[in-house]
Amino acid sequence: MPTLNTKYAVGIDFGGTFNKLALVNDEGHMLARRRVATDTITGRAAWMEAMATAITQMCTEVDPTGPLPLEGIGIGVPGFVDFSRGYIHQLPNVPGWDGVALASLMEEHVQQRVRVDNDVNVMAHGECTFGAGRTYQHAVFLTLGTGVGGGLIINNQLYRGAYSMGGEIGHMTINLYDDPSPIGRGVLEQYVGNQRIVERALRYLDAGESSHLLDQCDGDRSRVDPLVIEKAAEAGDAMCIRVYDEVAECLAAALSSVTYLLQPEAFIIGGGVGQSGPILYDPLQRHLEARLNPHFAKRVVIKKAALGNDAGVLGGAALWLAP
Amino acid sequence: MPTLNTKYAVGIDFGGTFNKLALVNDEGHMLARRRVATDTITGRAAWMEAMATAITQMCTEVDPTGPLPLEGIGIGVPGFVDFSRGYIHQLPNVPGWDGVALASLMEEHVQQRVRVDNDVNVMAHGECTFGAGRTYQHAVFLTLGTGVGGGLIINNQLYRGAYSMGGEIGHMTINLYDDPSPIGRGVLEQYVGNQRIVERALRYLDAGESSHLLDQCDGDRSRVDPLVIEKAAEAGDAMCIRVYDEVAECLAAALSSVTYLLQPEAFIIGGGVGQSGPILYDPLQRHLEARLNPHFAKRVVIKKAALGNDAGVLGGAALWLAP
Numbered sequence: 001m002p003t004l005n006t007k008y009a010v011g012i013d014f015g016g017t018f019n020k021l022a023l024v025n026d027e028g029h030m031l032a033r034r035r036v037a038t039d040t041i042t043g044r045a046a047w048m049e050a051m052a053t054a055i056t057q058m059c060t061e062v063d064p065t066g067p068l069p070l071e072g073i074g075i076g077v078p079g080f081v082d083f084s085r086g087y088i089h090q091l092p093n094v095p096g097w098d099g100v101a102l103a104s105l106m107e108e109h110v111q112q113r114v115r116v117d118n119d120v121n122v123m124a125h126g127e128c129t130f131g132a133g134r135t136y137q138h139a140v141f142l143t144l145g146t147g148v149g150g151g152l153i154i155n156n157q158l159y160r161g162a163y164s165m166g167g168e169i170g171h172m173t174i175n176l177y178d179d180p181s182p183i184g185r186g187v188l189e190q191y192v193g194n195q196r197i198v199e200r201a202l203r204y205l206d207a208g209e210s211s212h213l214l215d216q217c218d219g220d221r222s223r224v225d226p227l228v229i230e231k232a233a234e235a236g237d238a239m240c241i242r243v244y245d246e247v248a249e250c251l252a253a254a255l256s257s258v259t260y261l262l263q264p265e266a267f268i269i270g271g272g273v274g275q276s277g278p279i280l281y282d283p284l285q286r287h288l289e290a291r292l293n294p295h296f297a298k299r300v301v302i303k304k305a306a307l308g309n310d311a312g313v314l315g316g317a318a319l320w321l322a323p
Numbered sequence: 324m325p326t327l328n329t330k331y332a333v334g335i336d337f338g339g340t341f342n343k344l345a346l347v348n349d350e351g352h353m354l355a356r357r358r359v360a361t362d363t364i365t366g367r368a369a370w371m372e373a374m375a376t377a378i379t380q381m382c383t384e385v386d387p388t389g390p391l392p393l394e395g396i397g398i399g400v401p402g403f404v405d406f407s408r409g410y411i412h413q414l415p416n417v418p419g420w421d422g423v424a425l426a427s428l429m430e431e432h433v434q435q436r437v438r439v440d441n442d443v444n445v446m447a448h449g450e451c452t453f454g455a456g457r458t459y460q461h462a463v464f465l466t467l468g469t470g471v472g473g474g475l476i477i478n479n480q481l482y483r484g485a486y487s488m489g490g491e492i493g494h495m496t497i498n499l500y501d502d503p504s505p506i507g508r509g510v511l512e513q514y515v516g517n518q519r520i521v522e523r524a525l526r527y528l529d530a531g532e533s534s535h536l537l538d539q540c541d542g543d544r545s546r547v548d549p550l551v552i553e554k555a556a557e558a559g560d561a562m563c564i565r566v567y568d569e570v571a572e573c574l575a576a577a578l579s580s581v582t583y584l585l586q587p588e589a590f591i592i593g594g595g596v597g598q599s600g601p602i603l604y605d606p607l608q609r610h611l612e613a614r615l616n617p618h619f620a621k622r623v624v625i626k627k628a629a630l631g632n633d634a635g636v637l638g639g640a641a642l643w644l645a646p
Binding site: 154160163184186260 | 403412413459460461473475477482483484485486487488489490491492494495496497498499500507508509572573576577579580581583584585586587588613614616618619622
């Protein structure tokens with residue numbers, strides 16, 4: 001039963017294989033959830049229809065006497081977006097969505113107001129509305145995973161830059177003379193993306209460094225991932241501790257640049273590697289302090305993201321509940 | 324004679340040896356100016372008195388029948404400031420001003436409202452109100468001189484960060500594995516500060532590279548400065564062209580980071596080296612494009628600052644005329 005004066009919105013976390021949806025109230029509670037496989041859906045009309053059905057089901061679930069009034073629907077998509085128009089420029093990893101005016105198409109289809117933003121921006125907004133960043137006016141969100149993404153909260157609002165593509169922390173240069181790569185030249189993601197962490201560890205193994213890393217995965221190199229390396233490091237493996245220290249140093253170089261430029265109150269760190277323990281965060285703090293003037297070092301805080309995989313749906317809803 | 328509805332303010336560019344003052348109207352015209360030597364003034368009370376006298380003189384000059392109503396006085400100081408309180412934390416190069424509540428002290432003394440900000444922030448605000456950045460809502464100002472400073476215009480306003488010390492572009496890391504130095508470790512200023520440009524050229528000379536650089540200064544190494552190197556480069560000296568190309572590459576690395584993070588519409592570049600010609604700006608444009616994804620590269624503009632040494636006084640006044 002909906003409460004008077006409570007506001008509701010739907011957040012959609014758009015993925016290549018499935019979309020996650022949640023009906024959220026303005027206190028950040030998820031009242032209903034859906035997970036819709038999208039890799040089996042052909043065409044945008046069928047996609048719209050699947051979303052409309054899921055949204056209607058969730059509304060009915062929360063208020064059987066309905067219709068439940070929604071503030072709107074907020075969608076986070078993995079790619080370049082013009083937020084002001086709800087227009088997708090390009091989704092590099094999801095074919096069929098380049099140049100799509102998603103917000104207006106969907107508004108027509110579901111008869112609700114729709115906003116579309118980059119997925120990491122949406123997660124940043126979720127964490128800074130309902131999660132680890134909710135007490136800050138100025139915060140920078142990072143996600144450490146396959147790629148490295150970012151989102152900026154400035155004056156309590158998501159700041160997207162002049163053409164709504166900003167926040168790309170993973171593309172910041174930390175080592176300008178490094179070899180060019182498809183990702184960029186000497187940019188953060190080249191050093192702290194999941195695969196790069198694995199490559200670093202395997203490179204040290206191949207160079208003959210002593211390590212118990214492969215014991216963590218029955219000697220199967222193909223199973224080495226950042227979590228396996230973290231576990232070995234936590235068990236005291238010197239090589240793996242060094243890998244995380246070096247990853248932390250690269251991250252600290254970028255965070256020091258962001259701190260000198262924007263002086264946020266806090267960094268909120270999400271994504272798989274963001275869930276690491278002290279093996280990442282202790283050296284990160286140390287390297288960051290070493291790179292910052294005390295006026296800056298003493299004023300900035302590093303926090304783990306709190307919403308996990310729900311940051312996307314909560315942030316999508318927050319595009320309406322706390323715009 | 325003052326015009327009805329015109330607004331007036333005074334800008335003060337605070338320096339270690341002299342202060343520059345201007346009485347400015349809301350169209351950015353400087354109606355009166357003063358230059359007050361401060362190295363001969365002892366004590367803050369005498370400093371206040373000298374400023375008060377200069378301000379009164381300027382007001383009388385503009386409106387002899389006065390008193391001319393001022394919106395307020397804006398002061399740019401070279402150091403760390405808490406803008407919200409008008410409080411100077413520290414002026415690294417001007418003794419005697421650390422921990423001074425300058426705005427409230429001066430408000431009492433001159434009976435006018437006073438704002439105090441970091442000098443580069445003030446220049447950024449001046450350029451983006453009355454100068455090369457006036458058409459942009461989102462712009463980043465840089466000054467290339469002895470040091471490298473910056474100021475951010477976000478949503479048409481100066482953005483100072485959470486504790487009003489942001490914009491320190493010169494401290495952004497571009498080469499994390501460089502040797503530590505007093506300025507920082509692998510930070511922009513280590514590569515493009517005036518003295519670093521000179522050192523780079525002299526290092527190549529000492530390594531025996533062929534160059535006509537010293538012809539530009541009668542063989543006197545102590546007279547080599549960035550302008551001398553620029554002139555030699557413009558005259559076709561390959562070594563000096565290379566120095567500027569390398570400086571441009573370092574600068575491009577930092578500007579690409581800022582672009583990926585903030586996606587400004589424009590960079591406005593001031594300071595002595597900022598006044599260089601194509602010998603700096605051509606390679607800067609080329610290196611920046613090489614480092615940016617086309618979505619970003621095609622949308623960002625590099626412009627020379629337009630206000631020269633007046634950016635400080637105009638920006639100080641703009642703290643009141645376009646807050």
